[in-house]
Amino acid sequence: MSRAFEQNQRxxxxxxxxxxxxxxxxxxxxxxxxxxxxxxxGTYPYVRGGVSSWxxxxxxxxxxxxxxxxxxxxEPSLYGKAQYTFxxxxxxxxxxxxxxxxxxxxxxxxxxxxxxxxxxxxxxxMRASASCPHGAGKVGLSLDDMLNAFAxxxxxxxxxxxxxxxxxxxxxxxxxxxRERCTEPSFVDYFWAVRTMHTPLFVLADIARxxxxxxxxxxxxxxxxxxxxxxxxxxxxxxxxxTEHGIYTKERKIDLAQATWIRDHNDDVSNTLHxxxxxxxxxxxxxxxxxGRIAYSQAQPIVSLYEGNRERxxxxxxxxxxxxxxxxxxxxxxxxxxxxxxxSGIPPVLGLIGRVVPIKDIxxxxxxxxILANARPDAEGWIVGPEDEDLSYVQECKDLVDxxxxxxxxxxxxxxxxxxILPQLGLMVLTSISEALPLVILEAFASGVPCVATDVGxxxxxxxxxxxxxxxxGSAGAVVAIADPESTAQAALALLNDPERWQSAQxxxxxRVEKYYDDRxxxxxYRELYQATLASASALSAE
Amino acid sequence: MAGIGFExxxxxxxxxxxxxxxxxxxxxxxxxGPWVLSILGVMAIGLLSVALGTEQQAVNQFQICxxxxxxxxLILTGGLQLMFTRFVADRLYAHEPRxxxxxxxxxxxxxxxxxxxxxxxxxxxxxxxxxxxxxxxIANFVVVCNLWLVLxxxxxxxxxxxIVRTLAAGYLLAILVSMALAGFGLEGxxxxxxxxxxxxxxxxxxxxxxxxxxxxxxxxxxxDQRKAFYSLFAMxxxxxxxxxxDKFIFWFVPYTSEAVIGPLRxxxxxxxxxxxxxxxxxxxxxxxxxxMEADFAEQYDRFYRAVREGDTLMHIEYRKDQMVYxxxxxxxxxxxxxxxxxxxxxxxxxxxxxxxxxxPLYIHLFYIDIVAVSVQVLLMxxxxxxxxxxxxREVLMLSAVFLISNIVFTLATLSLGAETFGYGFALSVxxxxxLGFFVLARKLRRLEYxxxxxxx
Numbered sequence: 001m002s003r004a005f006e007q008n009q010r011x012x013x014x015x016x017x018x019x020x021x022x023x024x025x026x027x028x029x030x031x032x033x034x035x036x037x038x039x040x041x042g043t044y045p046y047v048r049g050g051v052s053s054w055x056x057x058x059x060x061x062x063x064x065x066x067x068x069x070x071x072x073x074x075e076p077s078l079y080g081k082a083q084y085t086f087x088x089x090x091x092x093x094x095x096x097x098x099x100x101x102x103x104x105x106x107x108x109x110x111x112x113x114x115x116x117x118x119x120x121x122x123x124x125x126m127r128a129s130a131s132c133p134h135g136a137g138k139v140g141l142s143l144d145d146m147l148n149a150f151a152x153x154x155x156x157x158x159x160x161x162x163x164x165x166x167x168x169x170x171x172x173x174x175x176x177x178x179r180e181r182c183t184e185p186s187f188v189d190y191f192w193a194v195r196t197m198h199t200p201l202f203v204l205a206d207i208a209r210x211x212x213x214x215x216x217x218x219x220x221x222x223x224x225x226x227x228x229x230x231x232x233x234x235x236x237x238x239x240x241x242x243t244e245h246g247i248y249t250k251e252r253k254i255d256l257a258q259a260t261w262i263r264d265h266n267d268d269v270s271n272t273l274h275x276x277x278x279x280x281x282x283x284x285x286x287x288x289x290x291x292g293r294i295a296y297s298q299a300q301p302i303v304s305l306y307e308g309n310r311e312r313x314x315x316x317x318x319x320x321x322x323x324x325x326x327x328x329x330x331x332x333x334x335x336x337x338x339x340x341x342x343x344s345g346i347p348p349v350l351g352l353i354g355r356v357v358p359i360k361d362i363x364x365x366x367x368x369x370x371i372l373a374n375a376r377p378d379a380e381g382w383i384v385g386p387e388d389e390d391l392s393y394v395q396e397c398k399d400l401v402d403x404x405x406x407x408x409x410x411x412x413x414x415x416x417x418x419x420x421i422l423p424q425l426g427l428m429v430l431t432s433i434s435e436a437l438p439l440v441i442l443e444a445f446a447s448g449v450p451c452v453a454t455d456v457g458x459x460x461x462x463x464x465x466x467x468x469x470x471x472x473x474g475s476a477g478a479v480v481a482i483a484d485p486e487s488t489a490q491a492a493l494a495l496l497n498d499p500e501r502w503q504s505a506q507x508x509x510x511x512r513v514e515k516y517y518d519d520r521x522x523x524x525x526y527r528e529l530y531q532a533t534l535a536s537a538s539a540l541s542a543e
Numbered sequence: 544m545a546g547i548g549f550e551x552x553x554x555x556x557x558x559x560x561x562x563x564x565x566x567x568x569x570x571x572x573x574x575x576g577p578w579v580l581s582i583l584g585v586m587a588i589g590l591l592s593v594a595l596g597t598e599q600q601a602v603n604q605f606q607i608c609x610x611x612x613x614x615x616x617l618i619l620t621g622g623l624q625l626m627f628t629r630f631v632a633d634r635l636y637a638h639e640p641r642x643x644x645x646x647x648x649x650x651x652x653x654x655x656x657x658x659x660x661x662x663x664x665x666x667x668x669x670x671x672x673x674x675x676x677x678x679x680x681i682a683n684f685v686v687v688c689n690l691w692l693v694l695x696x697x698x699x700x701x702x703x704x705x706i707v708r709t710l711a712a713g714y715l716l717a718i719l720v721s722m723a724l725a726g727f728g729l730e731g732x733x734x735x736x737x738x739x740x741x742x743x744x745x746x747x748x749x750x751x752x753x754x755x756x757x758x759x760x761x762x763x764x765x766x767d768q769r770k771a772f773y774s775l776f777a778m779x780x781x782x783x784x785x786x787x788x789d790k791f792i793f794w795f796v797p798y799t800s801e802a803v804i805g806p807l808r809x810x811x812x813x814x815x816x817x818x819x820x821x822x823x824x825x826x827x828x829x830x831x832x833x834x835m836e837a838d839f840a841e842q843y844d845r846f847y848r849a850v851r852e853g854d855t856l857m858h859i860e861y862r863k864d865q866m867v868y869x870x871x872x873x874x875x876x877x878x879x880x881x882x883x884x885x886x887x888x889x890x891x892x893x894x895x896x897x898x899x900x901x902x903p904l905y906i907h908l909f910y911i912d913i914v915a916v917s918v919q920v921l922l923m924x925x926x927x928x929x930x931x932x933x934x935x936r937e938v939l940m941l942s943a944v945f946l947i948s949n950i951v952f953t954l955a956t957l958s959l960g961a962e963t964f965g966y967g968f969a970l971s972v973x974x975x976x977x978l979g980f981f982v983l984a985r986k987l988r989r990l991e992y993x994x995x996x997x998x999x
Binding site: 106165 | 857992997
């Protein structure tokens with residue numbers, strides 16, 4: 001079936017036989033292609049990873065709802081074929097690319113100066129709101145303003161995508177903005193940044209217009225997908241739920257800070273003590289902050305995976321009353337076998353399960369292994385995860401292994417079945433510099449493997465517990481600082497060399513995952529969320 | 544022709560009156576040289592052979608044949624010349640000099656095939672006369688067509704003295720052989736010019752082969768849709784047709800023309816003044832080359848470098864202003880120099896015609912032709928700037944206007960009477976040049992917009 005999906009970009013009604021939602025108002029559901037449209041940016045079904053497997057889990061776990069999968073990607077070349085086979089309750093699937101301009105031939109055109117003037121006013125408002133301290137729910141735009149702004153994107157009397165890309169009015173506006181604001185020298189860089197940033201908005205407006213009827217939308221991130229959710233919510237008066245795994249805006253900031261595609265113009269001479277971020281980088285960040293605020297202003301409920309992220313969402317503009325936490329859960333049965341397969345004793349094997357990418361800070365893991373191997377020459381470090389995302393980083397990691405003389409201790413195993421790897425590990429180690437709620441920690445706990453993880457995302461909650469009751473279960477490993485191989489190695493050594501401590505960590509992990517992170521709890525929470533949100537649909541449309 | 548421009552600047556920088564004179568002299572010869580030299584050469588052959596006792600009729604026939612050969616070859620190859628120049632420039636920009644020579648050979652082969660086929664057909668159908676004469680016409684046509692194509696590569700050759708010497712030697716050879724064979728009449732003279740042009744063709748080809756070593760023998764990438772601009776082909780054909788169409792009209796309207804040889808007709812009243820007038824474009828052509836190919840090309844490079852290498856918008860606009868300024872200065876200077884030439888011709892034209900033994904009845908036509916060809920130099924400068932800016936649509940439009948207006952106005956003068964002859968061409972070229980100014984001004988005004996926005 002997934003092949004049929006790949007063939008048509010906008011396949012409709014592929015799975016008409018899918019079951020009706022249990023509590024759905026059948027009249028409303030009948031005219032809709034799905035109950036819930038999932039808005040997925042750069043993930044499911046094309047890219048494997050934590051978010052994608054979560055999406056697959058939710059769809060499979062809630063068969064009583066029909067889902068539409070709306071995939072939104074950057075450029076077609078970045079994505080291969082679908083990595084997941086859709087469960088039968090996926091009744092609609094669309095694939096869209098935000099940066100694909102190949103259908104447009106550059107042709108000179110005037111563009112409508114009035115439409116651009118309105119857009120200028122809109123930008124002015126957004127800028128004004130961005131500069132004042134952000135209050136909850138504030139985007140600086142009224143609902144009408146926002147609705148108008150979205151309607152103008154490619155709509156009647158507004159700015160068409162070709163106008164934006166090729167018109168004189170667009171050039172006048174961009175060059176004027178550059179003159180007034182940009183503090184960096186390169187006009188060509190500024191020009192392309194503005195273009196690349198805004199082109200997707202036209203695609204989103206188009207998706208929003210053409211999306212067949214659904215009863216609600218659910219975006220699994222802010223960013224462009226979140227903005228799409230807000231557009232649909234405003235235009236169709238259907239509910240828009242938002243779940244964030246990581247915090248999109250924050251992750252974008254990390255990406256942007258490291259992005260080499262943005263030219264830095266500060267040379268050594270003009271480098272001051274506080275190395276300020278370039279204008280173009282700043283512009284990108286502001287852009288993502290702004291579209292994040294727009295998504296928060298329209299989304300209800302706003303879900304995060306753990307308390308820390310909920311607070312962050314509120315700080316970024318989400319109204320506190322709309323936020324809630326639903327933690328991830330895993331299928332405990334599946335890992336029960338892994339637990340049974342464990343050998344007695346503690347294998348001196350540290351496993352890092354994750355993609356080999358900078359955000360996972362594999363290099364710190366390798367350095368940890370160097371220190372650890374000095375004390376335990378028999379120790380091994382397994383890096384388990386796909387290596388196709390950032391080839392140069394993979395090479396750097398392998399070079400580091402060679403230069404530290406760890407060829408015997410560190411192994412790159414590639415993508416593996418986690419359930420088969422886990423029984424062979426003595427410890428799970430996560431050196432990430434950013435995480436949300438890593439499922440691998442739950443899987444490790446369920447398989448009886450204690451964890452050493454950096455203090456990011458919900459790792460501390462997972463290992464040490466959040467509530468008093470939770471904390472009373474004890475520590476399921478150790479929490480260490482990021483980029484600190486020395487203390488990571490010490491923490492790992494302390495667990496490996498102290499069977500008693502190790503066993504109590506194993507016990508705590510098992511207890512915790514059973515009590516708080518069973519996927520049946522997660523399914524229950526989402527079932528309730530969807531039912532409540534769908535029930536609120538009529539109330540919303542009456543607004 | 545950036546290579547030549549650069550070299551001329553180097554000479555100019557020596558900063559003496561003699562250096563300036565030398566630079567402009569070279570520039571004039573290189574840009575207008577082949578054209579002017581061929582007119583001079585053919586005239587010289589005519590005068591000398593008459594002096595040697597060849598009958599006037601054979602000489603007339605010879606001059607008409609050469610004129611048709613030139614017209615036909617320029618119209619036939621004008622398109623390929625433009626298309627191929629652009630192709631070579633793009634390949635050099637893409638650091639692929641090694642495919643230039645195989646493509647030149649491909650273009651020459653194609654030209655030879657087409658030129659030979661068309662001229663053979665024409666000669667067989669329309670021409671009576673000796674087999675030798677027919678063969679000579681075909682051979683001359685093929686050689687001249689190829690010569691235009693190879694002449695493009697003058698740009699890569701920075702050795703002016705060599706080029707000028709080669710050109711001089713080629714025409715000297717033509718004159719000498721013609722004189723030696725003058726006794727054979729028309730066939731002898733045509734053999735002379737054939738040998739002269741063939742000598743030039745192979746001399747330049749020799750130089751090109753040394754300049755651009757190739758890795759294969761023959762290639763036809765220049766016809767590849769993805770690398771070639773067929774719109775340039777259309778422009779080249781239209782422009783050359785436009786330049787010649789008034790002459791053709793005069794040749795084939797019975798009361799302004801007479802049959803000279805076979806199907807070839809000439810217009811005694813119209814031809815001589817205009818070809819004479821073309822001798823006086825040399826000053827303008829010299830300025831054209833120096834100002835456009837040296838100064839403008841440099842400013843153009845700086846502008847696009849500012850765009851590519853991430854300069855500020857203010858600096859990009861400054862560079863554009865500088866570029867516009869040099870274009871304006873260049874056109875203005877051509878205007879001045881050609882204007883002065885026109886004034887001098889108006890002052891001394893009568894004496895001049897008298898001195899070379901041409902009837903003073905031609906004088907008014909000569910005056911208006913001088914104005915017309917001077918404006919044509921301006922038009923060429925405008926078109927050249929547009930080629931730099933890749934304004935292909937605009938050039939195509941101007942070429943079409945030039946062609947159509949030249950037909951319409953020339954036909955109008957035919958019905959208005961002999962005193963208006965020449966005004967048709969002059970008006971057409973002036974109209975096109977004026978239109979060109981406006982189109983160019985608009986193009987330059989919108990340059991940043993087009994440069995940035997018309998990208999995918």
